[in-house]
Amino acid sequence: xxxxxxxxxxxxxxxxxxxxxxxxxxxxxxxxxxxxxxxxxxxxxxxxxxxxxxxxxxxxxxxxxxxxxxxxxxxxxxxxxxxxxxxxxxxxxxxxxxxxxxxxxxxxxxxxxxxxxxxxxxxxxxxxxxxxxxxxxxxxxxxxxxxxxxxxxxxxxxxxxxxxxxxxxxxxxxxxxxxxxxxxxxxxxxxxxxxxxxxxxxxxxxxxxxxxxxxxxxxxxxxxxxxxxxxxxxxxxxxxxxxxxxxxxxxxxxxxxxxxxxxxxxxxxxxxxxxxxxxxxxxxxxxxxxxxxxxxxxxxxxxxxxxxxxxxxxxxxxxxxxxxxxxxxxx
Amino acid sequence: xxxxxxxxxxxxxxxxxxxxxxxxxxxxxxxxxxxxxxxxxxxxxxxxxxxxxxxxxxxxxxxxxxxxxxxxxxxxxxxxxxxxxxxxxxxxxxxxxxxxxxxxxxxxxxxxxxxxxxxxxxxxxxxxxxxxxxxxxxxxxxxxxxxxxxxxxxxxxxxxxxxxxxxxxxxxxxxxxxxxxxxxxxxxxxxxxxxxxxxxxxxxxxxxxxxxxxxxxxxxxxxxxxxxxxxxxxxxxxxxxxxxxxxxxxxxxxxxxxxxxxxxxxxxxxxxxxxxxxxxxxxxxxxxxxxxxxxx
Numbered sequence: 148x149x150x151x152x153x154x155x156x157x158x159x160x161x162x163x164x165x166x167x168x169x170x171x172x173x174x175x176x177x178x179x180x181x182x183x184x185x186x187x188x189x190x191x192x193x194x195x196x197x198x199x200x201x202x203x204x205x206x207x208x209x210x211x212x213x214x215x216x217x218x219x220x221x222x223x224x225x226x227x228x229x230x231x232x233x234x235x236x237x238x239x240x241x242x243x244x245x246x247x248x249x250x251x252x253x254x255x256x257x258x259x260x261x262x263x264x265x266x267x268x269x270x271x272x273x274x275x276x277x278x279x280x281x282x283x284x285x286x287x288x289x290x291x292x293x294x295x296x297x298x299x300x301x302x303x304x305x306x307x308x309x310x311x312x313x314x315x316x317x318x319x320x321x322x323x324x325x326x327x328x329x330x331x332x333x334x335x336x337x338x339x340x341x342x343x344x345x346x347x348x349x350x351x352x353x354x355x356x357x358x359x360x361x362x363x364x365x366x367x368x369x370x371x372x373x374x375x376x377x378x379x380x381x382x383x384x385x386x387x388x389x390x391x392x393x394x395x396x397x398x399x400x401x402x403x404x405x406x407x408x409x410x411x412x413x414x415x416x417x418x419x420x421x422x423x424x425x426x427x428x429x430x431x432x433x434x435x436x437x438x439x440x441x442x443x444x445x446x447x448x449x450x451x452x453x454x455x456x457x458x459x460x461x462x463x464x465x466x467x468x469x470x471x472x473x474x475x476x477x478x
Numbered sequence: 479x480x481x482x483x484x485x486x487x488x489x490x491x492x493x494x495x496x497x498x499x500x501x502x503x504x505x506x507x508x509x510x511x512x513x514x515x516x517x518x519x520x521x522x523x524x525x526x527x528x529x530x531x532x533x534x535x536x537x538x539x540x541x542x543x544x545x546x547x548x549x550x551x552x553x554x555x556x557x558x559x560x561x562x563x564x565x566x567x568x569x570x571x572x573x574x575x576x577x578x579x580x581x582x583x584x585x586x587x588x589x590x591x592x593x594x595x596x597x598x599x600x601x602x603x604x605x606x607x608x609x610x611x612x613x614x615x616x617x618x619x620x621x622x623x624x625x626x627x628x629x630x631x632x633x634x635x636x637x638x639x640x641x642x643x644x645x646x647x648x649x650x651x652x653x654x655x656x657x658x659x660x661x662x663x664x665x666x667x668x669x670x671x672x673x674x675x676x677x678x679x680x681x682x683x684x685x686x687x688x689x690x691x692x693x694x695x696x697x698x699x700x701x702x703x704x705x706x707x708x709x710x711x712x713x714x715x716x717x718x719x720x721x722x723x724x725x726x727x728x729x730x731x732x733x734x735x736x737x738x739x740x741x742x743x744x745x746x747x748x749x750x751x752x753x754x755x756x757x758x759x760x761x762x763x764x765x766x767x768x769x770x771x772x773x774x
Contacts, residue, residue, distance in 0.1 A: 384719070387726045390596040394729045400596040408596050 183229070190230030197225050204244065210252060210356040217245035218292070218310045240269045242284035242294045242308065247271070249352055257345050258282075270299065273345070275338040276330065284308075293476075298325055305346070307476040308353075315353045317346070317364040318477045319374075319470040327452050328462065336452060343448060365447040365470050373426050373435040374447050374470045381406075381434055382467045386420060389460050396456040410457075415441035418450055418457075436470070507548035520566050521763040527552060527559060527607065535757045560586025560606040567606055570759055574751070577737035580604060592617075592734050597726055599734075609756040621738075624731040625745040634731055635724035642717045642724075649710040649717075656707060659700050666697045 200223065204216035220241045225232050236244070247260040258271045261281070271282040280300035287293030292311030295304040303321035307314070330339050347366055353359035365374055376382075386408050390400040393410060401409040407421025417439045423431035438447055447470065451458040461468055507526070514522035525532040527549055533539040552559065568580050568588070578601070579591045588604040590611075602613040624634050673690045742748040751758070 384722070386596060387722055391722065391725045391729050394732070399733070401594050402596050402598055 186227070186229040190227040193227060194225065194230065194232065197223055204241075204248060208252060210249065210352075213245065213248055213252065214310070214357060217241055217248075221292070221310070236269070238286050239284040239294060242296075243269045243271060246296075246349070249356075250349070253348070253352060255345070255348065257341070273342050276334060276342060279330065279333055287476075290476075301325055301329065304477065306350075307473075313357065313359045314361075315350055315359050316362040316473050316476055317350070317366055319365045319472045320477065322365055322448060323451065323462075323470075326448065327458065331452055331458075339452065340449070362473065363446075364472065368438075368440075368444045368446045368449075370437075370439045370443050371427060372446065373423050373437050375423070375433050375435045376467065377469045377471055378467045379433055381422065382464070385460075385464045385467050388464065389420075389457075392456045392460050396454075398456075412450070412454065416445065504548055504551060508551065511552065515562065520563055521760055523559065523563060524607075524609075524760060524763075531608070531756070532760070536760045556607060557584075557586040562586075564588060564604075564606045566763070567609065567759065568604075570762060571604075574741075576741065577734070593730070593737065595730070595733055597730060599730060609759045611752060611755075620727070621731060621734055622745065624735055625738075628735075633728040635728050639721055639724050639728075642721050646714050646717050646721075649707075649714050652703065652707040652710050656704070659704060659707075663697060663700050666693050666700070669693050670697070 197220070200216045200220050203212055204220060207213050207216065221238050225235055243260060247258060250256070250258055258273055260269060261272055262269050268283065273282070280298050282305070283297055283299050284294040285297045285304070287295065287307070287309070290309060290312065293307065293309035296306045296308065297304050298321075301324075303325040304318050305321050305325065306317045309315075326339055326343065343366055347363060347368070350361040350363055350366075354361045363372070367374075386400070389408070389410070393400045398410060398412065401411070403409050403419070403421065403425065405421070405425045407419055407425040410418045410420075412418065419426055419437045419439065421434070421437075423429050423433050423435050426435055426437045436447055438445055438450055451461050511523065511526050513519075514526060525536075529549065530546060564582075564586060571578060571580070577593055579594060579598070580588045581590065583589055586606060588606065590601055590604055591598045592601040593599075599617050600614065601617055602611050605612055620634055627634060627636075670690060670693050673686060673693070676686065678686050738745060738748050742751060
């Protein structure tokens with residue numbers, strides 16, 4: 148405000164304009180007050196529009212209004228030069244609130260939104276696994292509108308969400324290390340499966356409500372899902388190892404007619420290893436894994452969670468076998 | 479006027495009759511074969527293309543009066559005959575040897591794999607005309623040896639795997655004991671340094687020199703161990719790959735063994751069956767009147 152009172156000389160041009168010269172008006176005390184008042188009003192108005200968005204986010208039953216409110220709130224700068232609101236939610240909090248509301252709209256109350264007074268943050272917890280940790284969003288520092296859904300204790304990024312790009316991508320590496328390696332020791336399968344089913348529902352909501360491009364990765368239970376590994380070509384050595392450990396576990400790794408490897412775990416549950424063309428006939432030579440079950444409700448996640456010998460084999464050979472994740476968002 | 483100086487030649491009429499008879503013979507042979515093929519009579523085809531084998535193995539004749547001359551007429555058709563005969567034969571074999579998987583690699587040419595499991599071995603070729611297996615000698619011997627080792631509760635590669643595992647344990651020890659060696663070396667170096675700096679009487683110089691040399695020798699020895707320890711990682715990795723290969727082979731052999739036991743009870747029965755396969759197959763063709771079916 149001080150600056151504004153230090154007026155520079157105004158040069159009036161013969162044609163009555165003052166082009167090219169930064170113009171500062173001389174203002175009186177009352178004008179100054181008026182200006183201040185206007186700025187305050189503007190700030191308050193700005194605040195009111197914020198509360199309207201918040202109302203919309205908290206009470207709407209329309210998914211699109213919800214997304215609209217959330218997107219705007221995430222980029223909303225509530226403070227102005229004249230008005231500062233001391234109690235504010237962070238950008239990450241709005242992602243959490245949004246997700247809770249989205250689930251609420253679909254009558255799902257499995258994820259519980261909690262607030263921690265100590266850490267002054269919101270977080271999600273999932274009954275059953277809340278003894279082992281809780282979930283928050285972390286803002287993507289690179290891409291606008293993006294945030295990671297993160298388990299706070301381990302820092303594992305379960306999925307990436309971006310409102311601007313309309314994408315939701317699950318992260319195979321984090322799902323493996325958190326849900327499989329870490330939780331497998333602490334919880335029974337049915338508990339983790341409930342959580343996984345919720346994650347899948349979340350993906351489905353984004354797909355169905357908003358038409359997002361959703362990559363379920365190793366959680367995808369569809370029989371036509373193929374999980375591409377990081378190596379392009381056939382890892383024969385790794386399959387030889389699987390052949391040996393499967394035999395020790397009482398299973399036979401079989402040779403398919405087209406050179407793929409087939410592991411029948413029980414009737415109606417078959418895991419196939421081969422290039423994509425062998426698996427789904429799409430002409431691609433990228434090497435991948437496929438899980439086929441009668442009900443189409445099992446994925447690679449379920450396999451490595453439940454079958455010790457496959458999990459050990461997979462974890463011991465991650466250098467060739469790790470399921471690909473989108474490198475643009477996960478490194 | 480007849481020239482009396484000429485030799486007497488055989489009678490043309492006889493020659494004509496003889497050659498016609500020979501051609502008729504061959505023609506009849508071919509006619510019979512033709513009909514057998516038309517009738518899908520595999521048994522007769524087998525008899526016609528190798529009457530001697532047929533007489534010996536099927537009829538168990540003592541004096542074989544076969545005429546192989548006609549059989550050479552179709553020698554250049556062996557691949558085609560093999561292709562013809564393979565259909566019923568392979569259906570029969572799939573039933574008798576459910577663990578053999580036949581692959582066609584050319585007209586009438588078949589090779590077979592043992593099992594449908596990952597890494598299954600190519601086990602040999604099928605000789606359709608003789609109804610026999612030409613086993614891959616190396617692979618066959620491994621299997622035979624696996625059965626022989628059964629009484630010792632051992633697998634073919636058990637000893638080798640154990641030996642390599644022991645070697646790996648030793649190599650791992652070398653790596654693990656690096657720190658200990660480093661400490662020993664530091665100690666030796668300081669001792670050597672100490673001795674070098676010691677002033678001794680001339681008559682003690684020799685003893686001092688010997689002591690120093692002993693320490694240097696010990697140091698050299700440790701350094702040599704260090705060097706082999708440096709290569710240990712790579713050696714361990716190589717050994718692990720070797721163990722994998724051997725375990726894989728043992729796993730394959732155990733599946734093969736199980737398959738044979740499940741179908742034949744023992745390796746001896748399996749071999750005995752192989753030896754009478756021709757006779758068995760012809761008998762089967764006779765019994766089923768050539769109607770070999772997969773669900774026999």
